[in-house]
Amino acid sequence: MTVQQDADTRSPEQVIADVLADLPRHRGVVVDSPPGAGKSTLVVRAAAHIAATGEPLMIVAQTNEQVDDLVTRICDKHPRLTVGRLSAGGYVPPRRLLDLPGVTVGARVQDLGDPDIVIATADKWAWISGRVWPWAIVDEAYQMRSDKLLRIAGLFERALFVGDPGQLDPFSIVDGDRWSGLSWDPLQSAVSVLLRHNPDLPVHRLPVSWRLPASAAPVVSRAFYPFTGFRSGTGPDDRRLELATQGMGTVHDRALEEAARSGWALLELPNRHTVRTDGEAVQAVALLAARLLQRGAVAYSEQGERPVSADRIAVGAAHRDQVAAIRNAGLPPEITVDTANRLQGREYDVTIVLHPLSGRRDATAFHLESGRLCVLASRHRHACVVVARAGIAELLDAHPSAEPVQLGVPVKFPDGWEANQSVLEHLAAHRV
Amino acid sequence: MSDRLDDLERRIDELRSAVRRAMRARDTGTARVLRAELRHAERAWDALVSTVPAGPPEPPAPRLVTVREQVHQALHLLSAPAQPRLIVAVSGAFFGGTIRSAQLTSLRRDEARSFRSSPYGRPYYLCAALTDRLSPARGLLTLSAWPLERRVIGPLSPRVDFLTCAIAIATAAATAAAGAAAPDERATRLLAGLARNIPGGADGDVAPPDPERVAAAARAELAVHAERDTRDRAELAQRATSQLGDVARLFGAATLSTIVKEEAR
Amino acid sequence: MSGLKRSTSGPGERLAALRGTTPQSPHDARAIAALAANPGCARRALLDGAGIDKDAAARHLGFPAPFGQSPFAITRGNAFESLVKADGCAELLRMLREVLGLPIAEVAYHDVENVGAHLRHAHTRALIDRAAAGAPGAGTLYDHPLLSLEIAGSTAYLEPDVVAFQLGGRFHIVEIKSFAVIDGQADPSAVAAAARQAAVYVLALRALLEELGHDPLKVSHDVVLVCPENFANRPVATLVDVRRQLAVLRRQLTRMTALDRLLDDLPEDLTFDLAPGEDGLPTRPPAELADALRRTDARYAPDCLSACDLCFFCRDEARQEGASDLLGRQVRDELGGVASVEEALGLADGTRHPAEGQEEIARLLRNAERLRKECLA
Amino acid sequence: MSLLTSLARLRALHEGVAQPIATVRHCHLSRRPMVFIPLKLSGEAAAPLAAMLGTDRDRPRLLVVTQPRNRDQRFAWAAELAGVLLPYVESFLADTETVERRNADPYERALDAPQLVVPNLGAVAFTRLLGRSTRFRRTDGPYPVPEEVPLLGRWLTYLGERASYPGSSLMPAATEELGRHWATGQSGLEDANLAALLHWITDGPTDDAEDPLIWPPAGPATDPGFDAEVLAPAIDSGSPERVTEALRTQLEPTWRLMWRAIDLLAGLPEGASVAQRWEQDRASFSGMAAAIAEGGPPQPRRDGAVAAAARLARMERAQAAYDVQRAYDDPLVMAEFRLTGEAFAGEVVETDPGHTEGEGRSRKLRPLVVVKTDDPVRLPAGTALGTPQRRGQGAELVSAAGGLVTVKITKGMGRGRTPAPGAVPEVGERVCYTSLTDDFQGSPALPESESTPWTHGGPPQEYVPNDDDAQEEWS
Incomplete structure (x- = not known):
């Protein structure tokens, strides 16, 4: 593969121009996009670019929300394009989609007329056959399992693969060791398999995160993208978070103030081994969210000034039972509370994170997976507050390293241990 | 009972x-x-x-040829310093040999003892190859009749000797095949093992090796190394001639650690 | 096999006192690689730091470790290694030509073991120095190089049965193992162990280059793993990237120098002295040694059973204490802060009142107990 | 592992005897199982040393390679193994039933299938390797093997592969099956020792189980001390009798343990879905037999891209079904979901069996049931539910508060205006509802192997077993 070595000196505009120029020259083009680097913008741009040639295009996304989101964005930017939204039988399209003039929704390709762009989830595409599109765009391709790509790759001649290599890897409920080392291992991501079979395809990298503020981009870049790196599209003074009302000096208030000031805060609870649904930690998370609303946070950015309303706040955790416990703690329903898996690809002004290692005595591969922490620590435009019990540094220190090694499987970076350590070191400076 | x-x-x-x-x-x-x-x-x-008394499964056949002589035969064929395992294989493939590697471990010491008690009392001795420090090289046997240049080991010599042995074995295999109805399986297997490790020596693993092809491939690689190896060996041989006495020239100069070991024995 | 001598310029006197009259047990590459097996265990860290022979201690305590190697496996391992190295490393050269594109002319072989033991390290240094400097004809294969590594302030000598291999001033470690690679796959834990061990050599060789003023990164993080292929004896080479193992190793070595903190907490009079008699066998009363060991904190986990010589001793201790550690790390984590079996069961059946901070686990356990009772009634 | 199992382990440790974690048996047990205990030579990948096997607990067959380094003896051993195993496998082929299929021709399915019971996962892996090392052999050419060896290799490969298929009972491992039904007071790692695990279940724990002199390891690896002190001298003595006797001492204790394990499992009543999974095993077995009969090639060394994706889809589906079925079959397994709030059980306190929704022709019967439960319910309103008490029915959660859950039955009520008798739970009945459901969508088609797309390396070269495979050394 030919990675653009000088990507970090290039402007995002240049990268996009390079990608569009590469499209007709290669069977596949890969674009790595760190968090908030304008992946969707690129998809919309590329879609319009291809549609302008008059050739039909198919777009593959991973979830129904992602599909609906893309449809809305495309129609918003290019109202003259016609878009066919393929869906499974049980799917109920949201209102906002039905109101768009150029959009048709249907369960079969025949039902869509002959739109410029047909878009569906990978799962839905797998049921389509009998037609070949000259172009495809595959979104969130690093979260797509390669067996899904195998099912749909016959539908297109050439494709643009876009995704974030730093987020969570695809997984399975069954043990896949028997396929490890195979270049077509069905449990690997679509991009890994694509590149192992087509090592000469160009790989571009979007160099600038528009989401992450100047306080977060270097931290996330260092911890999760150690070899590629990216920078923030905004300077340190471009974003501001202000709390309208005075605090009362509680730890929660101080944590929010630290986060507003520096973009990060670590609310550290006393060191104790706890159950996953650690009541004290859950309470702290809920209190932080409630206080944030009470204190009337206002976000100032290149997009202007706006209050940090409940729908601009997300709470993230590792496990589903933690999410359930946090929800039960009485948060306003407009605040998003979810697991890392489901927060992938989303964006908020402020996030509150229950650290995956909080209160644990031992870490497992699940808790150390770098993608999990990466997702949790890179959803915010302004600030991220992490709640954790003290003792994570000791836990990491005591973690036995005896992971099995499979022959022929490329080593994946970053290592979860190193990434966790790096983030923890940074948070230590913002401890409350 | x-x-x-x-x-x-x-x-x-x-x-x-x-x-x-x-x-x-x-x-x-x-x-x-x-x-x-x-x-x-x-x-x-x-x-x-047991109805038959237990013991080694078959009684050893009367040995007409001594271990010493069998090793000599094999080394003579190979005409280069070799390890016991190769000597045993050659002996088995071409001389119907019966020796086992274990029997070769004490050979060198016995030969040295015999030489010390009556120098040049035997027509030939099985002796050591000499390292660049003129000490005995681990696990390599040579013949006293060979010129010193052949018995010293420079950095390229292990490879050169391997190729030399391969040529010798290929030649012997070709000769044997010409005389016999079917090629000996042990010779074929030995040659196949060598052929695999010489560039251009074999065509995959399936076909039986072609002796001429093996020899030609070995000669081709040999040509790459020969000049430097000859130079290195000549230099070493000269040093050995000027620095070593009779015993050390045949069996290697004792290093400090081997002296310590000998004394402990 | 790897053996080791340690220089006497030891670390702290405290460690020497812990060791007492017991001779320091050498660290070989395998022992160094095992440092990461349970880094949270203070007992193990202290014993390793002081260089106590844990195997001897365990036997003396009446808890011999369950490890052993079959003579068949040993024979097979030796036979395979000599096959790979036979005839001037003919098999190895073939594989290196195939896997790394080694040119035909590169065949020079140096057996460092031909040199007396006391000179071997110096000889290794000289050979590697010449090769790293790019001297013409400096050699390609170095068999049995003697490397060294600083561990907790003292020098450990590593005598690998590996071959170092250089091409164009760039070095690779070749590790020969006798477990099979079948259809491109091998036992992942065996590969991991080999990778950890090879990483020790990579680190040691890098340290040597640095000491000699060369770029340490001339030693590749890709090691050449040589194993028998399928069911035959024929060797096959695979490149294994050991960057992760190197990172772990560096972490653990840094940690060993931080033993001071552990030592500070120890009682003044504590010693692990085995008091070996003339025959080298320990003479210290086992009960006394056991008491000394119990004054340090172990962190027993069932994984220790495959990694640590003292595992049976620590397991016995955990049993006597009724520790939930016996059931595995996962169970222990699920119980939140409850470490004792007695306590957890008391909370479950309601005979014990939850202490502060135990309310949640108590509620979960009571619920679980209720469900079990209901289903088994 | 769930907290429920952890609690059972704690209890086991406290009481000194294993605790049940299942109330029914979740694996099929054959009326005529074959116990198979293989041993391998240490240090080798798959060199057989011995095996004890048979269907009669009083008459085990012992097969031994008395000179383990001799390649011919290994193949002779494989032929002997084939002589015992193949007739057993083939004895199930005669009696079949015809199964009709939608969109496909009917096929013949064996009425019963073989069941090879091995001690542990190591034995499964070894069986697979043994299959791998024998299935490509040729009965003619330069390195001929006895005729039945390649066929044995294909069956061993098949059984070994099938063992990793979730819910299959063609080749169960005793430690795994016991561990699924009982929790011991030791770690999972220690449960892999059959003697230790069985003692926990029967007489209580003993350290004797870890003493290879009292309980030799259940294989396939032998005890290094035995190798050094008994086996190696016996082999060197050249006396086949002595080697055989030495290995018999290592195998006989495990043989007895294996039948005890089978008896223990047989003591549990069979779970309701076991027969259904066994039916899949029978179908799979018949498919394999048909493939052999049709002269198909031996299984390839590794899955191609399409085969891998297809196998993954099958295994994922089987895993999901297995997990759900076990919960539906066994209240103790369901309890794990109740603990996490994904299921709840309790007494029916109120019903509205005649409740309907919609008007006119689209008016449908949607009975309401109110359940009083002590379980924490973490399911949001609108969640689709199923119930083990009425498997054909589907329901929906209406509301949950204060220990009362209202459920609406949405599926399986038929077309009538009033519910059929027994279709709606009565007040006072104990019921359980869960969000776990067993209705999976079929998976979409995969391309044919020869149409593997460019993203996955394009069409693969057709696999033809060659001489390389047949002649591969067996060191």
Whole structure:
């Protein structure tokens, strides 16, 4: 593969121009996009670019929300394009989609007329056959399992693969060791398999995160993208978070103030081994969210000034039972509370994170997976507050390293241990 | 008889457990005593259950050719310093040899002792190859009749000698095949193993190796190394001639550590 | 096999006191690689730091470790290694030509073991120095190089049965193992162990280059793993990237120098002295040694059973304490802060009142107990 | 592992005896199982040393390679193994039933299938390797093997592969099956020792189980001390009798343990879905037999891209079904979901069996049931539910508060205006509802192997077993 070595000196505009120029020259083009680097913008741009040639295009996304989101964005930017939204039988399209003039929704390709762009989830595409599109765009391709790509790759001649290599890897409920080392291992991501079979395809990298503020981009870049790196599209003074009302000096208030000031805060609870649904930690998370609303946070950015309303706040955790416990703690329903898996690809002004290692005595591969922490620590435009019990540094220190090694499987970076350590070191400076 | 057998079996079980327990506690003294008893009991058991007395499966055939002579034959064919495992393989493939690698371990020391007690009393000696420090090279045997240039080992010599041996074996295999109805399987297998490790020596693994092709490939690679190796060896041989006495020239100069070991013995 | 001698310029006197009259047990590459097996265990860290022979201690305590190697496996391992190295490393050269594109002319072989033991390290240094400097004809294969590594302030010598291999001033470690690679796959834990061990050599060789003023990164993080292929004896080479193992190793070595903190907490009079008699066998009363060991914190986990010589001793201790550690790390984590079996069961059946901070686990356990009772009634 | 199992382990440790974690048996047990205990030579990948096997607990067959380094003896051993195993496998082929299929021709399915019971996962892996090392052999050419060896290799490969298929009972491992039904007071790692695990279940824990002198390891690896002190001298003595006797001492204790394990499992009543999974095993077995009969090639060394994706889809589906079925079959397994709030059980306190929704022709019967439960319910309103008490029915959660859950039955009520008798739970009945459901969508088609797309390396070269495979050394 030919990675653009000088990507970090290039402007995002240049990268996009390079990608569009590469499209007709290669069977596949890969674009790595760190968090908030304008992946969707690129998809919309590329879609319009291809549609302008008059050739039909198919777009593959991973979830129904992602599909609906893309449809809305495309129609918003290019109202003259016609878009066919393929869906499974049980799917109920949201209102906002039905109101768009150029959009048709249907369960079969025949039902869509002959739109410029047909878009569906990978799962839905797998049921389509009998037609070949000259172009495809595959979104969130690093979260797509390669067996899904195998099912749909016959539908297109050439494709643009876009995704974030730093987020969570695809997984399975069954043990896949028997396929490890195979270049077509069905449990690997679509991009890994694509590149192992087509090592000469160009790989571009979007160099600038528009989401992450100047306080977060270097931290996330260092911890999760150690070899590629990216920078923030905004300077340190471009974003501001202000709390309208005075605090009362509680730890929660101080944590929010630290986060507003520096973009990060670590609310550290006393060191104790706890159950996953650690009541004290859950309470702290809920209190932080409630206080944030009470204190009337206002976000100032290149997009202007706006209050940090409940729908601009997300709470993230590792496990589903933690999410359930946090929800039960009485948060306003407009605040998003979810697991890392489901927060992938989303964006908020402020996030509150229950650290995956909080209160644990031992870490497992699940808790150390770098993608999990990466997702949790890179959803915010302004600030991220992490709640954790003290003792994570000791836990990491005591973690036995005896992971099995499979022959022929490329080593994946970053290592979860190193990434966790790096983030923890940074948070230590913002401890409350 | 079956009572006696039962008793013996019980005794053997007890002894085995005792030995293993002793070994787990690293009590080697006790283990040794128990093992002796155990072997005794096992022999008695064998005698009871077997119609033919147990022992090595086949009695060794009367040896007309000594180990020493068999090694000489093989080395003579190879015409380059070689390791016991290759010597054994060549002896088996071309001379119907019966030697085992283990029999070669003390050979060099015996030869040195014989030479010391009556120098040049034998027509040939099986002796050491010499390292760049003129000490005996580990695990390599040579013939006293060879010129020193052949018996010293420079950095490229292991490879050069391997190729030289391959050529010799290929030639011998071709000759043997010309005379015999079917090629000897041991010779074929030996040649195939060599051919695999010479660039251009073999065509995959399936076809039986072609001796001429192996030899040609070996010669081609040899040509790459020959000049430097010859130079290195000449230099070493000269040093050996000027620095070593008769015994050391044949069996290598003792290094500090080997002197210490010898004295301890 | 790897053996080792340690220089006497030891670390702290405290460690020497812990060791007492017991001779320091050498660290070989395998022992160094095992440092990461349970880094949270203070007992193990202290014993390793002081260089106590844990195997001897365990046997003396009456808890011999369950490890052993079959003579068949040993024979097979030796036979395979000599096959790979036979005839001037003919098999190895073939594989290196195939896997790394080694040119035909590069065949020079140096057996460092031909040199007396006391000179071997110096000889290794000289050979590697010449090769790293790019001297013409400096050699390609170095068999049995003697490397060294600083561990907790003292020098450990590593005598690998590996071959170092250089091409164009760039070095690779060749690790020969006798477990099979079948259809491109091998036992992942065996590969991991080999990778950890090879990483020790990579680190040691890098340290040597640095000491000699060369770029340490001339030693590749890709090691050449040579194993028998399928069911035959024929060797096959695979490149294994050991960057992760190197990172772990560096972490653990840094950690060993931080033993001071552990030592500070120890009682003054504590010693692990085995008091070996003339025959080298320990003479210290086992009960006394056991007491000394119990004054340090172990962190027993069932994984220790495959990694640590003292595992049976620590397991016995955990049993006597009724510790939930016996059941595995996962169970222990699920119980939140409850470490004792007695306590957890008391909370479950309601005979014990939850202490502060135990309310949640108590509620979960009571609920679980209720469900079990209901289903088994 | 769930907290429920952890609690059972704690209880086991406290009481000194294993605790049940299942109330029914979740694996099929054959009326005529074959116990198979293989041993391998240490240090080798798959060199057989011995095996004890048979269907009669009083008459085990012992097969031994008395000179383990001799390649011919290994193949002779494989032929002997084939002589015992193949007739057993083939004895199930005669009696079949015809199964009709939608969109496909009917096929013949064996009425019963073989069941090879091995001690542990190591034995499964070894069986697979043994299959791998024998299935490509040729009965003619330069390195001929006895005729039945390649066929044995294909069956061993098949059984070994099938063992990793979730819910299959063609080749169960005793430690795994016991561990699924009982929790011991030791760690999972220690449960892999059959003797230790069985003692926990029957007489209580003993350290004897870890003493290879009292309980030799259940294989396939032998005890290193035995190798050094007994086996090596026996082999060197050249006496086949002595080697055979030595290995018999290592295998007989495990043989007895294996039948005890089978008896223990047989003591549990069979779970309701076991027969259904066994039916899939029978179908799979018949498919394999048909493939052999049609002269198909031996299984390839590794899955191609399409085969891998297809196998993954099958295995994922089987895993999901297995997990759900076990919960539906066994209240103790369901309890794990109740603990996490994904299921709840309790007494029916109120019903509205005649409740309907919609008007006119689209008016449908949607009975309401109110359940009083002590379980924490973490399911949001609108969640689709199923119930083990009425498997054909589907329901929906209406509301949950204060220990009362209202459920609406949405599926399986038929077309009538009033519910059929027994279709709606009565007040006072104990019921359980869960969000776990067993209705999976079929998976979409995969391309044919020869149409593997460019993203996955394009069409693969057709696999033809060659001489390389047949002649591969067996060191």
